Amino acid sequence: MNAATTSTGAAALAAPTAADRQRLFDILLEQSLQFGDFTLSSGAKSKYYIDVRRTSLHPEGSLLIAKFLFPVLRDAGVEAVGGLTLGADPIAGAVALWSRLQGAPMSGFIVRKESKAHGASRRIEGPFREGMKVAIIDDVITKGGSALTAFESVRDAGGDIRLVACVVDRGEGGPEEFQGRGVAFHSVFHIREFLEGRV
Numbered sequence: 001m002n003a004a005t006t007s008t009g010a011a012a013l014a015a016p017t018a019a020d021r022q023r024l025f026d027i028l029l030e031q032s033l034q035f036g037d038f039t040l041s042s043g044a045k046s047k048y049y050i051d052v053r054r055t056s057l058h059p060e061g062s063l064l065i066a067k068f069l070f071p072v073l074r075d076a077g078v079e080a081v082g083g084l085t086l087g088a089d090p091i092a093g094a095v096a097l098w099s100r101l102q103g104a105p106m107s108g109f110i111v112r113k114e115s116k117a118h119g120a121s122r123r124i125e126g127p128f129r130e131g132m133k134v135a136i137i138d139d140v141i142t143k144g145g146s147a148l149t150a151f152e153s154v155r156d157a158g159g160d161i162r163l164v165a166c167v168v169d170r171g172e173g174g175p176e177e178f179q180g181r182g183v184a185f186h187s188v189f190h191i192r193e194f195l196e197g198r199v
Contacts, residue, residue, distance in 0.1 A: 016067045024055075024064040025189065028168070031055050033194055042143045044172075050191065052139035052167050056090040065091055065167055066098035068188045069137070074104055076162040076184065078135045080128060082109035084150040087139035091167070092126075095137070109134075111150040123153050130158030141166040141174035141187070148177060168194075 031054040038049040055061035073081060073095065082092045092108035099106040109126030128134070134154060138147040147164055155161060164178045169187035178185045 016064075016071070020064055020067060021188075024061065024068065025193070027058060027061040027064070028052065028055050028189070029194060031058055031061065035198075040142055042145050042172075044142070048195065050140055050168055050170075050194065053087060053090065056087075056094070056139055056167070062090060062094040063098070065188070066094035069095055069165055069186075070098055070102060070104075072165060072186050073106060073135050073163065074099075074102075076135060077133050078106055078162055079133045080107040080109055080126075081135045081137050082111060082124070082126060082128070082150070082154075083137045084111045084146045085113065087146065088137050088150065091137050091139060111153050113149075124157055128154075128157070128159065132159055133162050134159045135163040135165055136161060137164075138166045140168045140170060142170040142172045144174040144177035147174070151178070151181075151183075 028050070032051045034049045034051065035047060036049070038046045040046055040049075056065055069091070081095050082088060089110055092110065096106055096108040107127045109124055109128040112123050112125065115121050115123040136147050136151050136154060138150075141147050147166070151161060151164065161183055163184045163186060165186040166174075167187070168189050168191055169175060170191045175185040175187075
C-alpha cells in the first residue's frame, strides 16, 4: 500500500506548518511555562521556569518537537541525536521514531551524568560509535551547562558533532558558547516569544 494514501503515511510525509508551530507553542505555554521563584540548573535565580519535559513527554508535544527538529538535523547530515539525561532523552526517542517514518532514520543515544560502575561502564548509551555524525540536543539551553557536558563527553568519545539544538533557548549565552567552539546552534523557540506581554 502506498504510504501517502494512509493516515500514518500522510502524517509522516507532512512538513511542519505555521499551524504546527502555533500548536507546539500553545502546548509549551500550557504545560511547561511557570512563574514564581526558581533556581535553575546553572545556579541562577529566575522568576520563570520552562519545564519542557512536560511537553516532550506529552503525546502531541513530543511529535511536534521531533517534526520541527528533524529537517534541521537532516540538513546537517546527522546520523544520531542525543544529550545529557534527563532532558534530552524523550526528544532523542521522538526524533529517532519520526526520522524513521520520514525514511531518513537517525539513532538516539543517552549521555549519562557519570559512567556507570557496572556492566560495560559506558558513559554513552545506545547505538553510538566513534566517528558518527551527531547532534547534541536538549530541552532548554540557558548557559549551555548540560548540553556542554554532553558535548564534551561525545567529543571525547570520537563523535563528529555537527549541531547543537534545543526546543527553547533562554537567551543567556548558550548559543554563543557552542558557536565559539565552531558548532552550529539551533532552537525551535526563544524564551522571549513566551514572555512577551507576560512579564
